[in-house]
Amino acid sequence: MGKGRWVAIYNEFNMFDAKRFVSGLPNLPGVYRMLGKGGEALYVGKARDLRKRVASYFNKHGHGPRTQLMIGQVDSIEVTATRFLRSLALPT
Numbered sequence: 022m023g024k025g026r027w028v029a030i031y032n033e034f035n036m037f038d039a040k041r042f043v044s045g046l047p048n049l050p051g052v053y054r055m056l057g058k059g060g061e062a063l064y065v066g067k068a069r070d071l072r073k074r075v076a077s078y079f080n081k082h083g084h085g086p087r088t089q090l091m092i093g094q095v096d097s098i099e100v101t102a103t104r105f106l107r108s109l110a111l112p113t
Contacts, residue, residue: 037095039079046072051102058096071100 051071055064055078068074078084078092 037097039076039095042098043072043076043079046075046100047102048072049102049104051100053101054099055091055095056097056099057094063091063094071102075100 048070050067050069052065052067053071053075054062055066057063066074075098078088084092
């Protein structure tokens, strides 16, 4: 197996490090976007406390099958923190 092939296999198993990511989030209101490998939006949500809400996806057990499937597909998460909860109104 050549060196280039090993890197390709390694990258297929590269997983999103949720614990590390969550530890850097602020305890502020905001919007979070869970993205798949292709950058597609898997879920968009809002939270009064970004750190607590995003951590709840990775710390709790007993999620429904749909949520478990989504969590398994997360490649990255984007967040936008705000100072005020009322600024979280998402356009419809």
